[in-house]
Amino acid sequence: MPTSIPAAGTLPWRVSEHGLQVAMVHRPRYDDWSWAKGKLDPGEEWAPAAARETYEETGLVVRLGVPLPEARYTVLARDGSPGEKVVRYWAAEVVGGDGRLVNEIDDVAWLDPRTAHDRLDYARDREQLRALVRHHQGGMLRTWPLMLVRHAHAVARSAWTGEDRLRPLDEAGRARAEALAPVLAAYGVRRLVSSPSVRCTATLAPHAAAFGRRLREREALSEEGYAADPTAAVLRLQKIIDRGRPVAVCSHGPVLPALVDALIGLAGGAADPHRDRLVEAAADRLAKGEALVCHVAGAGADARVVAVERHLP
Numbered sequence: 001m002p003t004s005i006p007a008a009g010t011l012p013w014r015v016s017e018h019g020l021q022v023a024m025v026h027r028p029r030y031d032d033w034s035w036a037k038g039k040l041d042p043g044e045e046w047a048p049a050a051a052r053e054t055y056e057e058t059g060l061v062v063r064l065g066v067p068l069p070e071a072r073y074t075v076l077a078r079d080g081s082p083g084e085k086v087v088r089y090w091a092a093e094v095v096g097g098d099g100r101l102v103n104e105i106d107d108v109a110w111l112d113p114r115t116a117h118d119r120l121d122y123a124r125d126r127e128q129l130r131a132l133v134r135h136h137q138g139g140m141l142r143t144w145p146l147m148l149v150r151h152a153h154a155v156a157r158s159a160w161t162g163e164d165r166l167r168p169l170d171e172a173g174r175a176r177a178e179a180l181a182p183v184l185a186a187y188g189v190r191r192l193v194s195s196p197s198v199r200c201t202a203t204l205a206p207h208a209a210a211f212g213r214r215l216r217e218r219e220a221l222s223e224e225g226y227a228a229d230p231t232a233a234v235l236r237l238q239k240i241i242d243r244g245r246p247v248a249v250c251s252h253g254p255v256l257p258a259l260v261d262a263l264i265g266l267a268g269g270a271a272d273p274h275r276d277r278l279v280e281a282a283a284d285r286l287a288k289g290e291a292l293v294c295h296v297a298g299a300g301a302d303a304r305v306v307a308v309e310r311h312l313p
Helices: 047-057 114-121 121-137 171-186 198-210 223-228 228-245 256-264 271-286
Strands: 002-017 018-028 032-034 038-041 061-074 082-097 107-111 144-150 191-194 215-217 247-251 292-295 304-311
Touching: 002 047, 002 121, 018 047, 018 114, 018 121, 018 271, 047 061, 047 082, 047 171, 047 228, 061 121, 061 304, 082 121, 082 247, 107 114, 107 247, 114 121, 144 256, 171 198, 171 292, 191 198, 198 215, 198 247, 223 228, 228 247, 228 256, 256 271, 271 292, 271 304
Parallel strands: 002 082, 144 247, 191 215, 191 247
Antiparallel strands: 002 018, 002 038, 018 032, 018 107, 061 082, 144 292, 292 304
């Protein structure tokens, strides 16, 4: 069986007076036009790799949006053995960078979809372009991420003699919290909201420290607050939806199903696969250390969940 080679990339997009445009890269080594992408570093997760590779190849800082179809194709390793390259893609909005080319690329072109379609050298790359155009036409391309995070693994209750709110992460939990920081960064999360319990704030703390984010604590998201008033957590979530800004919300297993249920109401009908993923996540209460990414178009009464991803530890 061929070795699987994981890679990740993006289709940076913008809307100007000329309409929708996407950014393509030219690789002089192969003399081809394709999407910015590259292999995952050891231990790296897919989403951070996509954002990193895009910056390294284009000089553009991007915020990942809706996921696009992945590509699978056979490549030959240096020893001549076959491998299956698996590339995951995201639509990506440019949020910074100077566009200076820094790695393996000699040109970046912003093109309208028709011109981009014709310039692509590989038929497999057109599937991602078609999906991006469909999202644009359906008003589902410009989104913001609402990430629900279940706190990472903590010291067992049976092994902790102090107040439960103060129960810390264990070694595996601390490692997961560090790994989550670049995942949140890849989606452009700027606002952090958490239960005051240490195991929740510690899960978001590495991201807050690395990027200078303020960590807002809300009692409604704690287990104790939820037990006292189950409606308060959902009301807090509604305020977040009304605000419509990239956010990560960290809470507990008993609280999260109610938050996910509220988001199910913003998804499509019974046949919508994104709704199914939310239903599944609610039933699981999310895994400890999981980040559930809901891509939301619009805000307030107009908000709708148009894509869902589960980043499991």
